[in-house]
Amino acid sequence: MEHVVFYFFAGVSVIAALTVVFQSTAIYGVLSLIVCFGAMAVLFFQLGAHFLAAIQVIVYAGAIMVLFLFVTMLLDPESERFPSNRLVKTTILALPVAAFLALLLLQALAESWPTLDVGQEQTGRIETIAAYLFRDYLLPFEITSILVLAAIVGAVVLVKRSD
Amino acid sequence: MDLEYTTLLPEIILSLSGILLMMSAPMVDRERQHSLGYPALLGIGTAFAATVVQWGLSGEGFYGMVFQDSFSQLCKLLFLFSAAAITLSAMSYLEREKLLHGEFFALLSFATVGMCLMASSADLILTFLGLEILSVSTYILVAFREKDPKSTESALKYFILGAFSTAFLLYGIAFIYGATGTTRYTQVADFLSSASFYPLALALGLALIAVGFGFKAAVTPFHVWTPDVYEGAPLPIAMHLAVSSKAAALVALLRIFYQMLPDLSQQWEGMLSISAVLTMAVGNIAALTQTNIKRMLAYSSIAHAGYLLVGFCANNASGVQAMLFYLFAYALMNVGAFTVIQVMARDNERFLSISDFRGTARRHPYLSAALASFLVSLAGIPATAGFMGKLFMFAAAIESQHYTLVVIALLASAVGLYYYLRVIVLMYMWEPSDILEPAPVPLSAKIVIAIMIIGTFYLGIYPKPILDLASEAAIF
Structure with a gap:
């Protein structure tokens, strides 16, 4: 059960984060960032960091994102679109760099990491x-x-x- | 371990002085805002005196969060000295340019607090916060020339790229924490000395931290912002960027690499020596083609970051000693050169093109002589502080067998001679292009230039006092 919950919300946060990057309408990007933060809060909760989970929802998903939404609406981002030929150029440059970083990251994550010794009853x-x-x-x-x-x-x- | 307030006495004094300056700014007449520089100088002076009184004391404070040792104290003396000089030259500058915001001095004080914290921090989190205090204050200060859109543009560039580099630094800190379970310098070092193998995450953390600080120190390949930001920033802030902010980043990186990651010295020595070669080459060669003196000095400051990295790579006590000495010498000659240029540029920073320096020796014999000696010192000609600094630095690098690095550094300095001497030739051997009244030289600028001249030649002929302090501070 615990695993199901983890993989579900981890998947949601990754998909939401990808949507932020690839969404061309800024408002949708901001909304998916809220979803991403909400899913992260669940992950924190599962780790036993209840306080952090609550703060994540109140401060990030709540206060900061509302500000983001306001600013995005005020600035009217629809009027300024990225020229598409520049997008292709940057993608060509970005792909090898991203692939290299992803490889490094996978390698680093595959190693054993030290775990913090905190009792479940203490945290949060x-x-x-x-x-x-x-x-x-x-x-x-x-x-x-x-x-x-x-x-x-x-x-x-x-x-x-x-x- | 205990809460030892006094370990941070200079920072506390300076923070209080900054807060008081901020609160008194609205109560002072708009026309007299620049005179808030006097209380600012008082605050910086008190913090300086507190550091001098505490010299020699050592220990830890705030539950092991900060070190109090001769290294951090000497760095604080350097930052406070530069801050005082910058405040003094900024007073007449703000008055002349009619930039009527006393908050300038409060922000400069806060930036200095950040730098002092970076030098004495014993934990990556505190180092990060110190860097952020320095950065946030500097972003605003760069945008201070309200009438010039270039100033706003350069502040925005600096802010966006700076925020980006901060993210790199934070990511690196997260990797270090993930790999070792702590952010405290000494605990990470203990973990590494007893570890049987080094996780790859550690290497990633090391590289990302170097990126974060490399950006602030304007080290190639993270130097691209430097000329644009210097050009738009007010002259006293260009001084602050070139001298203090660069020194703080290098000092914090020194502490992290020497104290936290000595076991990875092979990795970072290789990485930094490549960066040192690139930095010296790019800085010196790009400076040759500049037509604006601010941009030329920006590239020269990149080149000097490269020389400092040579001392860094030496990875021995004399390398640290030479770096600290060089930072002092560099502060003296750079603050001096920028102050002379500030006077000669006149209102609205009108005369900043290198060709504007044609024949200035006729109009300003003393100022031109001063600028010439600062440039000679930056080029590293004997009898000046710059020469002594380079000598000690390269000697330290030879001590640890970095022969190639030293040869490249010598070649780079030879290239550097050309663009420094070009300005001197223009000042002395050309006819003035137009007839101008001599620019007024305010008393505060005279004081700063006089101190810097005396310092530059004193350290060039008799470097022992600062060298002794630096050798006491080279504790790693």
């Missing part, structure tokens, strides 16, 4: 996350605020320029 609990967030990774967590602050100041500066 708010306590475990808190220990990581406010102890081991306290500094990256705090430093992210400087990153966000720089981005906000930057956005304000860029908007103020126009007047």
